[in-house]
Amino acid sequence: MIHRRRSFFHIGWPTWKWNTNRLDNFIVLLVTLSFLTETLTASPYLQYIQDPIIALEGRPILIMFFIQAAFLFITLLGVHPIATMGIFGGISGLLLGAFPPVTLVILLSSCAIATVPSAPYGLIVTITSVALKRNPYQIVLRNLPYTIGLGFVGIGVSLLSMLFY
Structure with a gap:
């Protein structure tokens, strides 16, 4: 559309094929x-x-506190938050009986995001431990208050969504 077809087929197409073929993992x-x-x-x-x-x-x-604690505990064991969401997906019928759908989405998303700085095998902690030449578990312990605080913020937003839904 912007008359760049030749450069697209010369550069863009091979790049797209290379990157797309590496998504099998x-x-x-x-x-x-x-x-x-x-x-x-x-x-x-x-x-x-x-x-x-x-x-x-x-x-x-x-x-909500139980779900946040479960996310944190399972993350500290080395399980990815997406897998933990899958685990809670197995009991989604039970959770939908306790919360409106919007509240549940906010709660599960905030719980998963809150655990990112405290995932001992996560990318952020690994990069930080390599850069600082420290044990990843020391970084996790230092980040734990932030993770818990962010979890409380997520619970607060979830509670607010319950009031307005």
Whole structure:
């Protein structure tokens, strides 16, 4: 449209093919995440997550704190927040009974984002540990107050969304 077809086919097309053909590892990641979610849904281990939520029924703020704590604990074990979202996706019917959909999206997203600075095997902590020549767990301990504070902010926004929904 801007009369740059020749440069697009000379530079853009090979670059697009090169970068697109290197996305196969993401397919493997998403297939294994789907497998994990489906397997967890069929296993008895899902009860470990369902039981506290059922016990806290009628107290949404405590359920929010439980979800935030679960995200943080599972992240500290080395599980990616997207996989943790998949785990909570297995009990989405139960969570939708406790929260409106908008609140649930805000809660799960903020919980996942809050754990990024404290993921010991995450990219941010790894790059920081290499640059500072420090143990990644020292960086995680230093970032933990920020992670918890950001989780509280996410819970606060989630509570506000409950009021207006």
